[in-house]
Amino acid sequence: MSPKFLKNFQQNIIFALVLFSSSVKADWFALNMTRGITDISNEVFELHMLIFWICVAIGVVVFSVMFYSMYAHTKKKNPVPATFHESTKVEIAWTIIPFLILIAMAIPASKTLVKIYDDEAGDINIQVTGYQWKWQYRYLEDDISFFSNPSTDPDEIYNLVPKGENYLQEVDEMVLIPAGKKVRFLITANDVIHSWWMPAFAIKQDAIPGFVNTAWTKVDKPGIYRGKCTELCGKNHGFMPVVVKVVEQDEYDQWVSEKKDMAMKMAELTTKDWTTEELVSRGEDIYALNCVACHQVNGEGIQGIFPALAGSDISLNNKERHIEILMEGVQGAAMNSFSYLSEVELASVITYTRQAWGNAENGDGEIVIPKDIVEYKKPKI
Amino acid sequence: MSAVIENHHDDHHHGPAKGLTRWLYTTNHKDIGTLYLWFSFAMFLIGGAMAMVIRAELFQPGMQIVEPEFYNQMITLHGLIMIFGGVMPAFVGLANWLVPMMIGAPDMALPRMNNLSFWILPFAFFILLSSLFMEGGAPNFGWTFYAPLSTTYAPPSVTFFIFSVHIMGASSIMGAINVVVTIMNMRAPGVGLMKMPLFVWSWLITAYLLIAVMPVLAGAVTMMLMDIHFGTSFFNAAGGGDPVLFQHIFWFFGHPEVYIMILPAFGIVSHIIETFSRKQLFGYSSMVWAMLSIAILSFVVWAHHMFTVGLPLAAELFFMWATMLIAVPTGVKVFNWIATMFRGSITFETPMLFAIAFVVLFTMGGFSGLMLAITPADFQYHDTYFVVAHFHYVLVPGAIFSIMAAVYYWIPKWCGNMYDERLGKLHFWLSFIGVNVTFFPQHFIGLAGMPRRVPDYALQFADWNMVSSVGAFLFGVSQLLFLFIVVKTVMGGKKATDQVWEGARGLEWTVASPAPYHTFTTPPKID
Numbered sequence: 043m044s045p046k047f048l049k050n051f052q053q054n055i056i057f058a059l060v061l062f063s064s065s066v067k068a069d070w071f072a073l074n075m076t077r078g079i080t081d082i083s084n085e086v087f088e089l090h091m092l093i094f095w096i097c098v099a100i101g102v103v104v105f106s107v108m109f110y111s112m113y114a115h116t117k118k119k120n121p122v123p124a125t126f127h128e129s130t131k132v133e134i135a136w137t138i139i140p141f142l143i144l145i146a147m148a149i150p151a152s153k154t155l156v157k158i159y160d161d162e163a164g165d166i167n168i169q170v171t172g173y174q175w176k177w178q179y180r181y182l183e184d185d186i187s188f189f190s191n192p193s194t195d196p197d198e199i200y201n202l203v204p205k206g207e208n209y210l211q212e213v214d215e216m217v218l219i220p221a222g223k224k225v226r227f228l229i230t231a232n233d234v235i236h237s238w239w240m241p242a243f244a245i246k247q248d249a250i251p252g253f254v255n256t257a258w259t260k261v262d263k264p265g266i267y268r269g270k271c272t273e274l275c276g277k278n279h280g281f282m283p284v285v286v287k288v289v290e291q292d293e294y295d296q297w298v299s300e301k302k303d304m305a306m307k308m309a310e311l312t313t314k315d316w317t318t319e320e321l322v323s324r325g326e327d328i329y330a331l332n333c334v335a336c337h338q339v340n341g342e343g344i345q346g347i348f349p350a351l352a353g354s355d356i357s358l359n360n361k362e363r364h365i366e367i368l369m370e371g372v373q374g375a376a377m378n379s380f381s382y383l384s385e386v387e388l389a390s391v392i393t394y395t396r397q398a399w400g401n402a403e404n405g406d407g408e409i410v411i412p413k414d415i416v417e418y419k420k421p422k423i
Numbered sequence: 424m425s426a427v428i429e430n431h432h433d434d435h436h437h438g439p440a441k442g443l444t445r446w447l448y449t450t451n452h453k454d455i456g457t458l459y460l461w462f463s464f465a466m467f468l469i470g471g472a473m474a475m476v477i478r479a480e481l482f483q484p485g486m487q488i489v490e491p492e493f494y495n496q497m498i499t500l501h502g503l504i505m506i507f508g509g510v511m512p513a514f515v516g517l518a519n520w521l522v523p524m525m526i527g528a529p530d531m532a533l534p535r536m537n538n539l540s541f542w543i544l545p546f547a548f549f550i551l552l553s554s555l556f557m558e559g560g561a562p563n564f565g566w567t568f569y570a571p572l573s574t575t576y577a578p579p580s581v582t583f584f585i586f587s588v589h590i591m592g593a594s595s596i597m598g599a600i601n602v603v604v605t606i607m608n609m610r611a612p613g614v615g616l617m618k619m620p621l622f623v624w625s626w627l628i629t630a631y632l633l634i635a636v637m638p639v640l641a642g643a644v645t646m647m648l649m650d651i652h653f654g655t656s657f658f659n660a661a662g663g664g665d666p667v668l669f670q671h672i673f674w675f676f677g678h679p680e681v682y683i684m685i686l687p688a689f690g691i692v693s694h695i696i697e698t699f700s701r702k703q704l705f706g707y708s709s710m711v712w713a714m715l716s717i718a719i720l721s722f723v724v725w726a727h728h729m730f731t732v733g734l735p736l737a738a739e740l741f742f743m744w745a746t747m748l749i750a751v752p753t754g755v756k757v758f759n760w761i762a763t764m765f766r767g768s769i770t771f772e773t774p775m776l777f778a779i780a781f782v783v784l785f786t787m788g789g790f791s792g793l794m795l796a797i798t799p800a801d802f803q804y805h806d807t808y809f810v811v812a813h814f815h816y817v818l819v820p821g822a823i824f825s826i827m828a829a830v831y832y833w834i835p836k837w838c839g840n841m842y843d844e845r846l847g848k849l850h851f852w853l854s855f856i857g858v859n860v861t862f863f864p865q866h867f868i869g870l871a872g873m874p875r876r877v878p879d880y881a882l883q884f885a886d887w888n889m890v891s892s893v894g895a896f897l898f899g900v901s902q903l904l905f906l907f908i909v910v911k912t913v914m915g916g917k918k919a920t921d922q923v924w925e926g927a928r929g930l931e932w933t934v935a936s937p938a939p940y941h942t943f944t945t946p947p948k949i950d
Contacts, residue, residue, distance in 0.1 A: 069883045069886065070887075072867065072868070072871035072886075074870050075803055075871075076871075076872070085799070086799045086800055089799055090797075093793065093797055093800065101790060104761065104786065105783065107765065108761045108782070111767070112769060112779070115764065115766050115767050116768070116770070116771075117768045117770045120767070123700065123701045123766065124766035124767070125703065127702075127706065128707075129706075133709050136755060137755060140750060141751055144750060144751070147797065148743070148744055148747060151743065151797045152743070155736065155798050158799060159739075174576075200485065201485040201487065208881075209484065209882050211881050234569075234571055234575075234576050235569055235571070235666060237805075239806075244802055244803055245802070246731050246806075250660075250667060250733070252660020252661070252665070252666065253660070253666075253667065253733060255733035256733075270872075270874050270877075271874070272807065272875075274564065274569070275572065276495075277492050277563075279495075279876060280491060280874075280877030280880070346557075346558030346559035346560075346579070347492075347560070
């Protein structure tokens, strides 16, 4: 390759990089693991650096010998090769020495691991459930429960508007934990396997349907910490952030009581008289959060994978089956039970799908009110 | 053993049949080796094209070229095609060409099965690739196909995927049995086990690994099939099954599989370094023992792929220690190669360049592997681009560089012509730069926190992703040069001598170049 070509090539690359990096905020210095903010994550970082430097040291020694050989023992400089081979002493040495280095690595690694596995109950226990493609958090002591949905605007994802600072790392509702308390996460999943990763706490635990994994942390420094789902969980795996907000105790207590009040108000809504318009407008938002990823904005689904809701017989004429599917899911298909939604949410989203996309005109146009869901939930004899 | 050889009095020399039927009906180890090698090259280019789609989408943050659904199909097929279609058949092709010539045997022990094991492969990959055009698209659950994403939540094409994996498995098992039977029964008198060339040793061990673990993979996909179509619940928690069981079974296959893809490379590189250093391999028997220890250890480390599934502490500790232990025999191999070069008389022809790059870059992959073995640190590395960087370092400049080195090293023997050394070196440097520009930055973006298998990423990963993509395009384009060089060499070029390389040792260099259609119909004399 001629040097001129190489130079041009380099210039092109640099030009391309300058051109593109000016359009988005980016970071050439994001080269290493971040230290994290808990004792454990600090320890993990130290361990990572220790092993990294040991590897660098071994690499320098080994490759120096090799490169020296490539420089000094070429055919030109050393036309007659040596004939030595096999040496028990050398071979024992290069078996024993690496073994000792490994033991030196294994000791601190094992110690840290034992510390991570210290699994006594936390001051606060939060159940984390992975769904396609969002997280649910349930505070076991306070009976608070909510979903944390990804909130990045699809227009940002499809490059129609500039990307915000926390692109793909933002949610509509963060999980709050108080500073200085031991928080235990009980991690599971509802559909496929997900993985809950919070780099700042050095926690990564798979969320597996039918299993509950635990992890704990104690964070002293208030702030907002961002992580992601790290197990391939289907189409929107790349769009499933984890965001934790650490606050002082009093702020946390206030938040808890607000959440409880809100839950009370939601329960009251069940008995209210609902109009079709109210249900549809509420249902549209719920559809956008829970259904749109598979069934699409236009209700057409994706052919061969996700069935269409627009014009389907169930959405048109079969209200009972419609409720049943949302409550129980469909056996053997990607459609899960959505019974974890509130009665109001379920009624409004079902009503929305029975009214939208011309379904009301083409079918019986019947709406579902929260009472219908309450009725469905009553034990059947 | 000798009875087989003495009865072989079929002395009328006949060349290959003419036309297409030569390739369809052939039972000749050299023809079948050629078929395997061309097939794997085709798969390498197809799998590579998919990698280009992946890197093009990741060139910038945001979705530009494909949809997430299709992106997942690309990563899945890229992995499956490169592993089962690219690397493994290439090694089987090399075994077919070289094992009989290296041990002084006239052919493989089971020539008809040899034909069958090759000719079912194109069907397997035809089925796999045709799933791209099926309703619901191709498999989209990653090459590791974790249940229940690959069962309850899979597209309908998963059934075709299962069938195709079964065929690939059957092909591999047949190929492996053939290698074992050939090596055990058909060595020329005087070729004792501890006198076998290292490539033969590496393949003997690899073949046993294949026979041990391919049926496990077949079991895993069969259980999936039952879960999907026959109402069982092996991996379905709602029916009393266990999704983690799938991962245990898969990685009990998957980890030995990793060594299946690297042990033959060890054999190849040992030959090449010896030849171009013009010096005897430093420690033959320790190389054999190192390979055996790596193979045995490979059965007790599988759960290091599963540190985050919630294993008990004792299991995490055991699998961490066992995994770290693999560094010892691997180190022995690297030290041996360097000791072989030391005070040798080295020249840098293309095969040697690839072999040296193999030693350096494979060792770097080994270092990141050691880091990944450290369980607490793995909690941060697991399923990030750091892992992607790690296994691409051991697979691309590891396994694939060794295959390229082998092609440059033995192609004069295969077709009687020397390759173009200038073009070969150009191909090497482009590949070497391409591979490092592609995969080195992936260490950075992984450590900085980018998960793998995502079609889009947060903004702080943008710079190095772009560099990585540029490197990938360079590497991809360079492989077309490789295709050109190989075709050019097959068509003509400077005639090769029988010895080909000054320092080369072994029975394959005692036959003419190109190697006649039938070699060693009478066993060679070995002192």
